[in-house]
Amino acid sequence: MRVDGCIERRIWNPADIESKIMMRSPEEILQDGHVCFATPCFDLTSVTAELLRESGLPPTLVISRMKRLFQPTGLQVGIEVELDGEPHIIGFGRSSKRCQRGRYEIVGARRAVHRRLLEGETFRASHLSLFGLSSYQELPSLLDGYRPTLHIRRFQRMQRLSRWRWARRQAHKKAEERRPGHIPSPGRWGEG
Numbered sequence: 001m002r003v004d005g006c007i008e009r010r011i012w013n014p015a016d017i018e019s020k021i022m023m024r025s026p027e028e029i030l031q032d033g034h035v036c037f038a039t040p041c042f043d044l045t046s047v048t049a050e051l052l053r054e055s056g057l058p059p060t061l062v063i064s065r066m067k068r069l070f071q072p073t074g075l076q077v078g079i080e081v082e083l084d085g086e087p088h089i090i091g092f093g094r095s096s097k098r099c100q101r102g103r104y105e106i107v108g109a110r111r112a113v114h115r116r117l118l119e120g121e122t123f124r125a126s127h128l129s130l131f132g133l134s135s136y137q138e139l140p141s142l143l144d145g146y147r148p149t150l151h152i153r154r155f156q157r158m159q160r161l162s163r164w165r166w167a168r169r170q171a172h173k174k175a176e177e178r179r180p181g182h183i184p185s186p187g188r189w190g191e192g
Contacts, residue, residue: 001183001185002051003044003047003048003051004185004186004187004188005188006030006033007029007030007033007034007035007043007044007047007187007188008033008034008035008187008188008189008190009034009035009036009037009040009164009167009168009171009187009188009189009190010034010035010036010037010164010189010190010191011036011037011159011160011161011164011191012036012038012159013159014156014159016036017036017039017152017155017156017159018152018156020036021036021039021042021136021152021155022042022043022126022128022136022139023126023128023135023136024043024046024126025046025122025123025124025125025126025127026046026047026049026050026122026123026124026127027123027124029043029046029047030047034190036155036159037094037163037164037167037168037189038094038155038158038159038163038167039094039151039155040092040093040094041076041077041078041091041092041093042077042127044092044097045061045077045078045079045090045091045092045127046061046126046127048079048090048092049061049079049118049127050118050122050123052079052081052090053118057081057082057083058081058082058117058118059079059080059081059090059117059118060079060080060081060115060116060117060118061077061078061079061115061116061117061118061127061130062076062077062078062079062080062089062104062113062114062115063075063076063077063113063114063131063142063143064076064077064078064104064110064111064112064113064114065110065111065112065113065142065143065144065145065146066109066110066111067109067111067145068109072145072147072150072151073143073144073145073146073147074109074146074151075139075143075146076091076104076110077091078090078091078092078104079091080103080104080115083099086101087101087102087103088100088101088102089101089102089103089104094167094170094171095167095168095170095171095173095174096170096171096174096182096183097182097183097185097187098181098182098183099181099183100180100181112143112144114131114142116130116131118130136148136152137149161191164189164191168186168189171186171187171189172186174186
């Protein structure tokens with residue numbers, strides 16, 4: 001809820017997607033006050049992880065390699081954290097947020113899982129650095145078969161008002177449904 005209160009989901013221009021995707025530190029994300037609506041996961045994960053650590057709950061960042069039949073290799077990011085002595089995952093999507101018991105495991109489309117405990121001075125650095133990466137373009141060294149330029153082009157094509165409106169409607173709908181494991185919050189939305 002705190003993240004939703006201070007970060008808006010917006011339409012980004014193509015240059016911002018290319019230069020900012022997974023590259024900003026949590027401090028920069030909070031200063032900017034917005035994320036790209038089409039690819040909010042990593043930025044929201046980074047900020048949330050820092051807030052959890054600030055609250056005394058040590059989070060583990062997770063990057064997973066996803067591979068579905070006839071689709072390009074994808075990625076999933078999230079957080080693992082102990083709540084009331086049990087492991088939980090926290091994840092973000094375009095239109096939903098979730099918190100549920102368990103860990104990210106290699107099952108189904110999830111073919112590899114990489115974990116890093118949030119340690120040291122991470123508020124002013126991109127969380128990719130925890131995985132030994134200095135840019136989004138270096139992800140193939142961690143996620144075999146991942147093609148960053150393919151996803152950048154996809155996210156750039158999504159930067160249309162109609163797509164933004166659809167994602168916002170979905171977020172409001174999912175917030176009202178109150179499904180188990182989902183955090184009922186539509187978030188803040190701004191056109192950019």
